[in-house]
Amino acid sequence: MESKKITFSIDSNLRDVALIGLSINKICSQIPLSDVEVYQIEACVVEAINNTIEHAYKNSSGNPVEVKLNLGIDRITFEVCDIGIRMMASHTPSLDFDPDDLENLPEGGMGLFIIQQVMDQVDYTSGNGQNILKMTKIFTNKP
Amino acid sequence: MRLETKKEGGVFIIRSLESRMDAKVAVDFRAEIARHIDDGNKHIVFNVGGINFIDSSGLGAIVSCLKHVGREGELVIAEADETVLSMFKLTRMDRVFRIYETEREAIQAMST
Numbered sequence: 001m002e003s004k005k006i007t008f009s010i011d012s013n014l015r016d017v018a019l020i021g022l023s024i025n026k027i028c029s030q031i032p033l034s035d036v037e038v039y040q041i042e043a044c045v046v047e048a049i050n051n052t053i054e055h056a057y058k059n060s061s062g063n064p065v066e067v068k069l070n071l072g073i074d075r076i077t078f079e080v081c082d083i084g085i086r087m088m089a090s091h092t093p094s095l096d097f098d099p100d101d102l103e104n105l106p107e108g109g110m111g112l113f114i115i116q117q118v119m120d121q122v123d124y125t126s127g128n129g130q131n132i133l134k135m136t137k138i139f140t141n142k143p
Numbered sequence: 144m145r146l147e148t149k150k151e152g153g154v155f156i157i158r159s160l161e162s163r164m165d166a167k168v169a170v171d172f173r174a175e176i177a178r179h180i181d182d183g184n185k186h187i188v189f190n191v192g193g194i195n196f197i198d199s200s201g202l203g204a205i206v207s208c209l210k211h212v213g214r215e216g217e218l219v220i221a222e223a224d225e226t227v228l229s230m231f232k233l234t235r236m237d238r239v240f241r242i243y244e245t246e247r248e249a250i251q252a253m254s255t
Contacts, residue, residue, distance in 0.1 A: 014167045021165075021196065039196070039226035040233065046198050050166045099238040102214060107206045110199035110234050117233055 003072040012053045012063040012082075020067055021046045024078075027069065031076065033139050040118045041076070041137055047111035048080040048133050056084030056131060074140035075120075080133045086126040087133075144168040146175060154253050155184035156246065164194050164201035173204040177211050185216025188249040192222030197230050206236070217241075221249040 008023060010016040021042045028038040049065055057063045068079040093112040097105060115122055121136040145160035157176065161168060180187075189205065191197070209218045219241040223231065231237040243249035 014165075017167065018163055018165065018196075021163075036226055036229045040229060042196070043198055043230065046165065046196075050198065050200060054166070095235060097235070099235070102210060105206050105210065105239060107203040107210075108199070110202065114199060114230075114233055 003070050005071075006069050008067045008069070010049075010065050011061055012057040012065050012084075013061040014050065014053055014059075017046055017049045017053070020049060024067075024069065027071070028076065031071070031139055033137075037118075037137075037139075040114075044115045044118050044135055045078050045080065047114055048078070048135065051087070051111055052080060052082045052084065052131075052133075055087065056082045058085070075136055075138045077134065077136045080135075082131050083129055084131065086131050087124060144172045144175060146172075148179065150184070151250055152254055154186050154188055154250050155179060156188045156190060156250070158190040158192070159194050162194060163196040164191075164204075165196065165198045166200035169200040169204040172201070173207050176204075176208045180208065180211050180216070185212050186253050187212065187216070187218045188221050188243075188246060188253065189218060190221045190246045190249075191227055192224070192246070194227055195224065197227050199234065202230065202234055202236055206239070209240070217253060219243060219249050219253065221246045 008020045010020060024045050025038055025042040028041050045067060052065050053059060063084060066081040070077040093116060095110060095113045115135060119135040120138045123134045125132050147158040147160055149156050212218050221243045222245060223242060243252065
């Protein structure tokens with residue numbers, strides 16, 4: 001079976017992120033995933049786009065954000081593409097905190113952690129002026 | 144962010160009239176709730192029953208409000224559906240917030 005592909009394109013404006021999120025939720029609801037998994041995949045794509053807008057484009061609108069979706073027989077892949085500032089290479093994001101230490105609870109930095117937890121493969125590449133965050137979720141042999 | 148608020152005894156109840164709590168509305172939410180806290184409302188039930196999507200920015204805004212309430216107050220969550228609850232669990236925020244199935248349960252717990 002050939003994979004099915006679609007590309008979404010928005011301006012780098014947080015106002016428009018939900019348009020892609022809702023579309024991806026609808027597409028993912030057609031494949032064998034639970035409601036929670038579909039929701040979390042939508043969340044990952046939204047987090048990736050938010051990161052692009054906030055960090056690659058420093059919250060400035062007027063820049064392109066593309067999400068290329070590739071639906072295969074056993075996996076769905078998203079490539080979130082921008083031409084902004086590349087993400088700094090960093091270690092695997094962690095989210096260690098003391099739930100009783102009110103003052104030091106995290107208010108940010110959870111996006112990449114969520115992506116790493118939910119997706120089966122995550123890769124970030126930069127080249128030829130373009131940054132691509134590639135996220136893959138495999139859905140065969142689900143209970 | 145459009146919110147509905149009411150007071151029951153000493154408990155301040157917030158309900159979102161938006162279905163998505165994301166980066167677009169997180170800043171406004173934080174500012175709006177901070178204003179209510181500064182007005183003296185430090186025992187808060189946030190009924191998220193109308194929310195069907197929350198991202199890390201939304202969660203971060205709720206954490207910010209919890210910090211603003213401080214140790215002399217409390218901010219609890221009520222009526223989270225399975226998907227929204229999964230985000231609290233994924234980010235381990237279920238260890239930070241008391242989460243109640245219903246708004247009534249949350250109000251009763253805070254009133255005792």
